[in-house]
Amino acid sequence: MRVMRTLMLWLLPVILLCSFCSVAFWIFLSNNNVIPQPSSRIPQKSSETKSCKGCSKDNVLIAKALENYSHKWKRHEANFKKFRSLLSSKCHAVSKAVVTQNNTPLGSNVIYDGERRKPLQVTQALFNILAKEQPFGNATWESCAVVGNGGILANSSCGEEINSAQFVIRCNLPPLDNRYEKDVGNKTNLVTANPSILHEKYSGLMERRRPFVESLRPYGQALLLLPAFSYGHNTPVSLRAFYTLEDFGSNNLLPIFLNPEYLRRLSKFWRERGLNSVRPSTGLIMASLALEICSNVHLYGFWPFNKHPNDSRPITNHYYDDRESKKNVHSMPTEFEHLLKLHKQGVIRIHLGECQPTHS
Template sequence: MAAAGPVCKCPRTRLPVGGASALCVFVLCWLYIFPVYRLPDEKEVVQGVLLQQGKAWRSNQTAVTGFRKQLEDCCDPGQLFAMTKQNSPLGKNLWFDGEFLHSVTIDNATYSLFPQATPFQLPLKKCSVVGNGGILKKSGCGRQIDQADFVMRCNLPPLSSEYSKDVGSKTQLVTANPSIIEKRFQNLLWSRKTFVDSVKVYNHSYIYMPAFSMKTGTEPSLRVYYTLEDFGANQTVLFANPNFLRDIGKFWKSRGIHAKRLSTGLFLVSAALGLCEEVTIYGFWPFSVDLHGRFISHHYYDNVLPDSGFHAMPEEFLQLWFLHKNGVLRMQLEQCEAPLLQSSA
């Protein structure tokens, strides 16, 4: 529903006429730059999505090409997705994207950790980006997810047999926030083998870490790199380029996302849209009910809620839903396969 535009009525004032007029102009300018808006509530979003259900989704190649061009112009995912010897040469001063006052100079030790270039054969063909939303539970989407050429996952999610039918088992890249290394693995101070054993489920994948986003995240990220190397693990660490993360953040904020920081999922979808020819996303549903009004947990594996006020998940969803409706990516929200019914005795 369109909101009525704000009307500036200047009341009688003791200010000079010029001062009152200037105040009105200031208020109008403020409203123009920082508009007051109301985000649709959960029920409105569900109803809006339901109106689109049943309509065959079609890729819009013109829209895909246009959006990829925007990403390339602002953020260049193909070159800047990860830190490499090409984009982060020896001696370069690199500013952290999550902190204003900290930077790192690329020395010999740090430089040796980077691949020569982004280690993917670009463009990637068909990509699945898998979020961790509770909407994946009983979705039967595992087989469809694994049919992609390249599968990206968020924040070291569980992929045990009890989940694989819904979320698949294939992984080419998985993100790992330093906070997870701290909370789940005590910063690898006492549980290095436990960590190495836990990531075996991701097979020969890249573990994508924002080592240079926040100063507190650098040491845990480097520990992950050296731990996997020491144990001869199949996984390889890629470090996120803070310039890429910063530019992607600006890109989405210019499109109306109001948050302290974008979610890992949106960063990953943004990268996929720049790296892949075809993108399907799963588990991106930040609401407490599904399309049939049934309660669902926050994650497919637990109901731990995120810190309030840090991410703007409903805003992010609406941006991704807009891209789905315009044929830029496909968002899977319904079941892929009906769950098997247990036969009664």
């Protein structure tokens, strides 16, 4: 009994001291606003950190791009001729960019460039609708404008400048109505049409086809370039586009088919220069084509970021909507970096921001 009493006398001060320390600790936490927060808030903090990291990465890419961009651009004739000669020797756009009866004779095989599948044999029916000759011939246009669909074109006032080019190339059937004419112009000599657009906007031409024909009127008498032989599923819808124009008696647009052999050569050309995307974007393909057939190449709407280069204000993905591109297929910032090198070397001119009024 005496032992228990002695033990309690020793433990009591210890218990009191521990209680006092615990109370003091919690008072300290309260006064310094570091009371542990509910676990449900932790993911929000993590998400914010991730978002900021993404913003930082974009800012780094934009800063790097602007370092290589010069508003005071000067053409370098020697660099242009050297690059054009190299590109032509590897890709031969003048003779191979489009499938023709000359480069794809009856009974030959068309090998898809985007997938491995059984080659498509050129039947009499297919041969009959191929272009009889290359639409570009041996002619060289003095000035060409390749118009991408980037949101940087919105409120750019570049329409007049684009229209002043001798040959204008547009990508993926962009809208050209009165809402956009001031910024993107309306002159068109060649326009591309990805089959994905034909499926999304016109039900793959399996239903009513008149809306498709009427939507092509703004392009006037232009070449309609279809990648019919990139993938097997592209062929039927591209052929339906050709027959639709023929059935409706549309004499304005001339449908032609992009040559998969040319695309293979072009992909290899850019891979050898460090571009490792699955395949070049339509914009890069058209810029490359222009470099072979034009003496002066100007690019509009190619800025791949969602912040304007002049004041960092947010901009949409396209000048007409905010739909994202397929990042798993194309690498737009990397492609833009390669084009910027050509801009810096005086080979092509990339236009960013607003255009100055031209006076005839």
